[in-house]
Amino acid sequence: METDLRLESSLWVGNKRHRAVLTGWYFNWTDVDKKKTISVPVAEVVGVEEGQVQVLPQKTVVEKDKDFTVFYVKRSSTGGSSGLLWRLGQTQFSCPSRVLRDQWIKQLRTAVKTHSPLRPSKLLVFINPYGGKKRGRQIYSSLVAPLFELAGISSNVIVTERANQARDHLLKKDLTDLDGVVCVGGDGMFSELLHGLIDRTQQEAGLCVNDPAVALQPCPLHIGIIPAGSTDCVCYTTVGVIDPVTSALHIVLGDSQPLDVCSVHHASVLVRYSVSLVGYGFYGDVLAESEKHRWMGPLRYDYSGTMVYLSNRSYQGVVEYLPADPLLSSPRDKTRCLSGCTLCSRSTERLFPNSSDSGSLYSANFSSFSNDSEGEWVRVEGSFRCVSLTCMSSSCPKSPLGLSPSAHLADGTGDLVLVWDTHPLGFLKFLHRHTSTQDQFDLPFVEVHRVKAIRFSLPSGKEEEAHEAVVGQKGGPDEEVYTDTGSWSGSQQRLSDRGPGQETRSHQKTVSPFLCGLCCSKSPSVSVWNCDGEILPFTEILCRVHCQLVHLYARGIEDGAAAQNSNEDDTRCERRCILHK
Numbered sequence: 001m002e003t004d005l006r007l008e009s010s011l012w013v014g015n016k017r018h019r020a021v022l023t024g025w026y027f028n029w030t031d032v033d034k035k036k037t038i039s040v041p042v043a044e045v046v047g048v049e050e051g052q053v054q055v056l057p058q059k060t061v062v063e064k065d066k067d068f069t070v071f072y073v074k075r076s077s078t079g080g081s082s083g084l085l086w087r088l089g090q091t092q093f094s095c096p097s098r099v100l101r102d103q104w105i106k107q108l109r110t111a112v113k114t115h116s117p118l119r120p121s122k123l124l125v126f127i128n129p130y131g132g133k134k135r136g137r138q139i140y141s142s143l144v145a146p147l148f149e150l151a152g153i154s155s156n157v158i159v160t161e162r163a164n165q166a167r168d169h170l171l172k173k174d175l176t177d178l179d180g181v182v183c184v185g186g187d188g189m190f191s192e193l194l195h196g197l198i199d200r201t202q203q204e205a206g207l208c209v210n211d212p213a214v215a216l217q218p219c220p221l222h223i224g225i226i227p228a229g230s231t232d233c234v235c236y237t238t239v240g241v242i243d244p245v246t247s248a249l250h251i252v253l254g255d256s257q258p259l260d261v262c263s264v265h266h267a268s269v270l271v272r273y274s275v276s277l278v279g280y281g282f283y284g285d286v287l288a289e290s291e292k293h294r295w296m297g298p299l300r301y302d303y304s305g306t307m308v309y310l311s312n313r314s315y316q317g318v319v320e321y322l323p324a325d326p327l328l329s330s331p332r333d334k335t336r337c338l339s340g341c342t343l344c345s346r347s348t349e350r351l352f353p354n355s356s357d358s359g360s361l362y363s364a365n366f367s368s369f370s371n372d373s374e375g376e377w378v379r380v381e382g383s384f385r386c387v388s389l390t391c392m393s394s395s396c397p398k399s400p401l402g403l404s405p406s407a408h409l410a411d412g413t414g415d416l417v418l419v420w421d422t423h424p425l426g427f428l429k430f431l432h433r434h435t436s437t438q439d440q441f442d443l444p445f446v447e448v449h450r451v452k453a454i455r456f457s458l459p460s461g462k463e464e465e466a467h468e469a470v471v472g473q474k475g476g477p478d479e480e481v482y483t484d485t486g487s488w489s490g491s492q493q494r495l496s497d498r499g500p501g502q503e504t505r506s507h508q509k510t511v512s513p514f515l516c517g518l519c520c521s522k523s524p525s526v527s528v529w530n531c532d533g534e535i536l537p538f539t540e541i542l543c544r545v546h547c548q549l550v551h552l553y554a555r556g557i558e559d560g561a562a563a564q565n566s567n568e569d570d571t572r573c574e575r576r577c578i579l580h581k
């Protein structure tokens, strides 16, 4: 294969002669005078077109029968963010003859197909026109659609008219022939796709999602995220930048990043799935408070954070957790889960022993970790500022290292952070450390554990208050709605009742009993759970991490220095391509 795809000749870029070589894994061209080489991995070639072609901002083609244009991924550092920005690089080549030009185009296209076989050809795209700054439609048409067209991807685009339309579509409509689904929006839109795909997959597999012990089936379709929301945490944590072009290029290349998903159950009913944060206490209170101030836009989080901090609350609770194997990793081992992470790759090998044959990824070879012996549950009880579980580092531009900097995307574990009651300045120190590189776990009142599952309950005698709080928060028990998959969909369901154009997410009936300002005379004894930005209507929950339940079109955060095209050798590229299969 390697020899078949090899091609070498002189090519001209402008009026400069270059020696061009296609080796199979790489396409290189060297300026013969300056001896300067540009090297592009074939797996990162986006397209090869006849003539002199421009794609962005508008497509223009100058027909020249001895010319061709190669489009590829070009990286640049972002300064602030942890990942690298990807841009569409392009070079126009002239050949001495048309025959040679056609040979180059044919060989390059074949090399791309051979070395990058998992690129999507058919996608379903959901655009939330009201997410973030309401620029979803424009972002898609001007930055993403031209790249999909260049890569030969056919996409069916649905601009949503209501909340939960994307989720319902994924649950009920025909998805045959699709390679993946894409959302243009924020974390809320991603969550819709996540719920739709997971529930659809379990329905088709005949599995009962309400049984927390059941090993859920991984979803066969990939999810792509084009960030266009006000919170794009999942995109930031899996790509390292919030940039629609970078994300679109990851989709085009068919990158594949497995992702752990946490299921949240209450009393043997599935409540929700989460990938980033399930948080009680401070994080729940901030969400409940911020929902009352949606008119402030993204500023509401800073405002609510300050108000909740000043209210100085802590909550009684019983936390039980199932520790993960401490010999494999630790939340304090100072490692980062980056692109090609060995720990996550080992999990993939354990889960999908035959995954080199891509067709078998979702077949009967899937062997869940739940077959492992569970281990011993650990129980702690006390008063907490916050209790949070995160399946990923949950980083964002404000907290570049995230809630748990060493958490992994796809190792089947989550990090449980327990912040015990402490004096206000101590808690402020903890919060502040999230915005710096200082270790937020190196404080006497903070504990972090790598876990496979957690259970939260109230100390005896507090259940009654929790029930009252939940009823107040939901606007009455009648609002409980069970989906046709059998899972609970309270707050999500309420969204669907609103017409298009209305506030994207609101909990208008949410009367937070937890925070009534600094004047509050009686401290509430229960908080609420914040589950990826949605308030849960239950206090006592069971969370279980499901290893690699979904795959994103991403490759994890790239290590800046190591990922520059020109520094890469063939072996590394080959290894990366295999890893991403």
Ligand SMILES: Nc1ncnc2c1ncn2[C@@H]1O[C@H](COP(=O)(O)OP(=O)(O)OP(=O)(O)O)[C@@H](O)[C@H]1O
Pocket (backbone or CB within 6 Å): 127, 128, 129, 130, 131, 132, 133, 160, 161, 162, 163, 164, 184, 185, 186, 187, 188, 189, 190, 192, 228, 229, 230, 231, 232, 495, 498, 499, 500, 501, 502, 503, 504, 505, 533
């Ligand atoms: N056409 C629509 N009208 C109203 N709501 C919608 C529509 N389409 C999607 N939604 C809902 O809007 C919510 C928020 O969307 P999204 O995450 O894209 O934007 P966001 O600005 O990041 O949101 P947030 O309000 O959480 O900051 C999602 O939960 C989704 O269910």
